[in-house]
Amino acid sequence: MEKIKIIIVDDHLLFSQSLAYLIGTFKEFEVTGSYCNGKEFINSFSADEFEKPNIVLLDVNMPIMDGVETMKWLKANQPDLKVLALSVNDDEDTIMKMITNGAKGYLLKDTHPTMFKEALLEVYHKGFYYTEMISGLLINKLGNNDNKVLLKEREVEFIKLACTEKTYKEIADGMCLSPKTIDGYRENLFQKLELKTRIGLVLYAIKNKIVCI
Template sequence: MNQSHIRIAIVDDQRLFRGGLRMILDQQPNFRVVFEAGNGKQFFERLAFEPVDVVILDVEMPVMDGLETLTKLSNDHPDIRTLMLTMHDSDRLINHLMQLGASGFLLKDEEPQVVCQAVEKVANEGVFFRDYVSKALLRSSRSTASNLAADRLLNAKLSERELQVLDLICKEKTSKEIADTLYISIRTVEGHRRSLQEKTGAKNLAGLVLYAVRNGMV
């Protein structure tokens, strides 16, 4: 991204947790915590006046929880990247959050350096997956075999170049790295990414990875 700082919002109903997380993020010179909020409603009230690049969003909150907030964000602000926070790493929850448009998923007991890495990656690359997220998606793809036949039909609509780009996205390559690998321009990479999202119905890069996993491509 062009700006010098990654603008961050922390949305969690536990004030002490928000404060601790803010202290961790504030230590990074390229991070700027723009504001904190105790629920989704407060978040959208602040967002109207203070734009952000990344939202660290708790799943369980009063008034307006993380699921409702994520859904509205995906629909109204698709350019904002969302990292979901939760105490639970159930396969069902992870899959649901990815389908709603989350850019990544973090447990609340992650190490501080993992949180910083996650913010950096979703801001600059659009997606962040921990091992347990990838495993949850794979287990889900095996348990929903009936859906794969319908999903595979979409593969016929993907060009060879789009499949190459999708493969590199799943390997967490940046647009520049994809462009260098395939000897094409970054603008062309972005065009392929938009086309992939339109053809697969994915809301963001995480959705493209989810699509690839469900089709047995990774």
């Protein structure tokens, strides 16, 4: 059986080598390359011997070119590549930036090996892996096709803007509304969709094809 090919992009050599060793214990996978930063990784695409991986494990915080900037390049140049973000950070802003720029999942580096393997399989077979443990947030409903919520046109417009890196004030300016009105849109949608955070709204939008990531 042909193994699922993985590339690791992480500037911490010890972590990268340890991760490669762990992946080597999973019979379904093999590590075919590792890079120290995003710039080194994207430059590899021009090499004749480069073999495109099935999954990329991408560190968020790296020198020279970090995970967010790398994802922006991949989204523009390799949009079909499946990327699983890895980080020690669980803040909502970082998670949202990675997902809205195309990451198919986000894991903390202290994730249990069993969950890590599950994430790899989910990303490979289903195309994404979003866990309720992301940033300690509980995102239990991401849109069930059998129970879709009817959204107003302006609510959809707000959701699309919320799936960008714009601040709520910038969203208010873009919609020609006051920040207070935007706060009302946000709270009403959180209640209507049974969500708690902006990242939950982003995941809802992706699941229901309100935006294409």
